[in-house]
Amino acid sequence: MRKKVIRLTAKKIKKRTRVAKKAAKQQKKSKNFYITTAIPYVNADPHIGHALEFIQTDCIRRYYQLLGCKTFLTTGADENSLKNVQAAEAKGVTPQELCATNAEKFRRLAISLGMEFDSFLRSSVPEAHFPGSQKLWKRCAKDIYKKKYKGLYCVGCEAFYTESELKEGRCPEHDRKPEEVEEENYFFRLSKYQKQLERLIRTNALRIIPETRKHEVLSFVRSGLEDFSVSRSTSRAKGWGVPVPGDASQIMYVWFDALNIYQTAVGFGTNEKLYNQWWPCDCHVIGKGILRFHAVYWPAILLSAGLQPPKSVFVHGYITVEGKKMSKSLGNVVNPVELIDRCGAERLRYFLLHLPAFDDGDFSERALVERTNHELVENFSNLFYRITYFIEKNFGGTVPKGRPGKNEKAVQRRFTETAAKKFTPAMESFRLHEALGHVMELSTELNKYFQNAKPWEHPRDGTPLYVSVNLLKDICILLYPFLPLTSERALKALGCGRDINAIGSLSLKPGHRIKSEKLFEKIEHKPAAMAAAPTEKAKSSGKETIRMARGLIPFEEFAKLDLRIGTITDVKDHPNADKLYVMQVDLGTEKKQIVNGMKGIYRKDELQNRQVIVVCNMEPKDFRGVRSDAMLLAADDGTLLVPVKPLISGMKVR
Numbered sequence: 001m002r003k004k005v006i007r008l009t010a011k012k013i014k015k016r017t018r019v020a021k022k023a024a025k026q027q028k029k030s031k032n033f034y035i036t037t038a039i040p041y042v043n044a045d046p047h048i049g050h051a052l053e054f055i056q057t058d059c060i061r062r063y064y065q066l067l068g069c070k071t072f073l074t075t076g077a078d079e080n081s082l083k084n085v086q087a088a089e090a091k092g093v094t095p096q097e098l099c100a101t102n103a104e105k106f107r108r109l110a111i112s113l114g115m116e117f118d119s120f121l122r123s124s125v126p127e128a129h130f131p132g133s134q135k136l137w138k139r140c141a142k143d144i145y146k147k148k149y150k151g152l153y154c155v156g157c158e159a160f161y162t163e164s165e166l167k168e169g170r171c172p173e174h175d176r177k178p179e180e181v182e183e184e185n186y187f188f189r190l191s192k193y194q195k196q197l198e199r200l201i202r203t204n205a206l207r208i209i210p211e212t213r214k215h216e217v218l219s220f221v222r223s224g225l226e227d228f229s230v231s232r233s234t235s236r237a238k239g240w241g242v243p244v245p246g247d248a249s250q251i252m253y254v255w256f257d258a259l260n261i262y263q264t265a266v267g268f269g270t271n272e273k274l275y276n277q278w279w280p281c282d283c284h285v286i287g288k289g290i291l292r293f294h295a296v297y298w299p300a301i302l303l304s305a306g307l308q309p310p311k312s313v314f315v316h317g318y319i320t321v322e323g324k325k326m327s328k329s330l331g332n333v334v335n336p337v338e339l340i341d342r343c344g345a346e347r348l349r350y351f352l353l354h355l356p357a358f359d360d361g362d363f364s365e366r367a368l369v370e371r372t373n374h375e376l377v378e379n380f381s382n383l384f385y386r387i388t389y390f391i392e393k394n395f396g397g398t399v400p401k402g403r404p405g406k407n408e409k410a411v412q413r414r415f416t417e418t419a420a421k422k423f424t425p426a427m428e429s430f431r432l433h434e435a436l437g438h439v440m441e442l443s444t445e446l447n448k449y450f451q452n453a454k455p456w457e458h459p460r461d462g463t464p465l466y467v468s469v470n471l472l473k474d475i476c477i478l479l480y481p482f483l484p485l486t487s488e489r490a491l492k493a494l495g496c497g498r499d500i501n502a503i504g505s506l507s508l509k510p511g512h513r514i515k516s517e518k519l520f521e522k523i524e525h526k527p528a529a530m531a532a533a534p535t536e537k538a539k540s541s542g543k544e545t546i547r548m549a550r551g552l553i554p555f556e557e558f559a560k561l562d563l564r565i566g567t568i569t570d571v572k573d574h575p576n577a578d579k580l581y582v583m584q585v586d587l588g589t590e591k592k593q594i595v596n597g598m599k600g601i602y603r604k605d606e607l608q609n610r611q612v613i614v615v616c617n618m619e620p621k622d623f624r625g626v627r628s629d630a631m632l633l634a635a636d637d638g639t640l641l642v643p644v645k646p647l648i649s650g651m652k653v654r
């Protein structure tokens with residue numbers, strides 16, 4: 001009787017694996033997956049809310065990669081706003097300079113978070129974005145008409161508000177009074193599309209996730225849609241933006257062309273073949289504040305143009321900091337770049353992805369450190385090390401033979417079931433926090449199994465290790481969308497690839513070689529201000545005092561310097577200083593921006609592609625509004641120190 005039960009279960013597992021394989025195969029054949037982040041305004045530094053959205057988008061993209069889909073991710077910079085013209089004026093630079101500097105900060109944030117993108121499109125770059133935007137305008141021409149307009153305009157939002165939408169007369173996003181604006185503009189006949197939009201959203205042809213946002217949009221649509229303005233006078237916009245075809249007095253309203261970045265990034269107006277390959281977009285990831293633009297205006301524009309609307313819009317919440325809304329006036333804006341320097345991108349990804357995907361989530365650095373120490377180090381990383389180290393020590397680093405019994409098969413079954421019935425549905429509906437939770441449940445489950453099997457009491461019995469290392473592989477594969485670097489490192493140590501079809505199977509066969517690896521170590525919570533200050537202990541130590549008096553430093557102090565070979569990939573003039581350059585330096589796995597005073601000493605072309613020695617772990621410093629993340633070694637007269645032969649970027653210097 002007992003045997004029969006086991007056999008049946010094994011059969012079920014096989015069947016399930018077959019079904020999963022078939023589904024993955026179909027997906028592979030038929031599916032391209034196109035996803036976008038919202039395109040941030042680049043009039044200020046990126047904050048942790050941008051980091052959240054970048055990470056969520058990257059996580060979804062990587063999930064589809066895991067399924068074998070071809071994927072494309074677009075992000076970029078929304079630059080044609082009046083706000084940028086005003087900010088540039090205030091700083092005494094051109095809008096082009098301001099946008100280039102600011103967009104670079106977002107691009108660098110995306111890279112340092114491990115977000116893989118295929119296009120970073122800047123909307124003020126004419127050749128990339130203007131032809132497609134003018135093409136879109138022309139295709140909508142039948143629904144565009146001119147009229148005089150007077151309204152309340154928030155420059156922060158670049159949007160008109162009605163009295164009823166304001167909070168005590170102030171913009172709900174920016175808490176400031178909108179300006180009264182009167183001018184003759186072009187309008188888009190949004191009212192015409194009310195019925196069509198309603199149907200699109202109600203039937204989930206345009207899926208708005210979560211449901212609460214879907215209802216919010218539906219009730220907005222049902223309450224009646226008003227035509228909206230899609231141009232500005234060229235004079236008020238100071239000529240900054242995409243010109244309206246055939247009317248030099250008008251430029252396009254920033255939202256009209258900004259939404260179109262999603263199309264121009266995949267070749268709309270410039271490369272139709274690429275466009276047809278990727279459009280319609282599978283998913284726009286956005287914050288709740290810009291829902292209407294994405295779920296109402298944008299699909300209506302596309303319908304008018306005879307183009308397909310996106311398939312889904314995923315709406316995430318905002319991040320509060322220690323229970324409070326993030327704001328400049330409160331001084332609690334979290335800079336994600338500094339956070340990555342202190343805690344690492346993978347920890348930040350873990351923390352942000354564990355927050356409820358659809359609601360507001362709270363951030364504090366202490367919570368990040370505590371949660372990741374507990375869940376990543378104690379639950380997962382320690383388990384990974386214990387299992388791999390045990391195999392290394394007792395079986396010479398090769399997977400031992402084993403005979404999985406009833407107990408093992410039950411654990412294996414729970415893994416397969418969790419992957420198929422919990423993880424997959426959570427990912428497909430963008431409940432990323434739940435999906436991540438399920439992966440961590442598996443880690444807890446494996447911890448339990450390993451603990452109960454007590455392999456240290458029977459070091460010759462290979463069964464617990466054979467099974468454990470295979471289950472470990474499953475966890476590492478499922479972690480890929482969330483912690484791509486960790487997943488890659490772990491799978492490399494296990495000597496296997498990222499094959500989703502291998503989940504639930506004992507594909508790491510006896511004799512297969514693996515290596516032990518410590519994936520995470522605990523970190524301490526150090527507030528930013530304290531991290532830089534010397535500790536009490538160091539101050540009071542007598543030895544320290546003597547050394548400092550003689551101007552000597554111990555070797556450990558010198559070894560703290562992270563010196564590396566870098567290659568200068570770009571040199572620009574500093575927007576606000578005559579004597580400074582802003583350089584981009586490639587360090588192999590990352591790029592750093594360096595501001596320095598080489599301008600009077602070297603021409604730009606003398607520096608381009610030059611290899612240099614970079615001090616990588618400098619505290620970031622602001623030089624007249626531009627961040628410098630590192631410094632170059634140079635002699636006192638400004639002569640650059642360079643290697644005598646070409647080296648690999650990123651190589652350590654000792």
Ligand SMILES: [Zn+2]
Pocket residue numbers: 154155156157158171172173174175
């Ligand atoms: Zn506003």
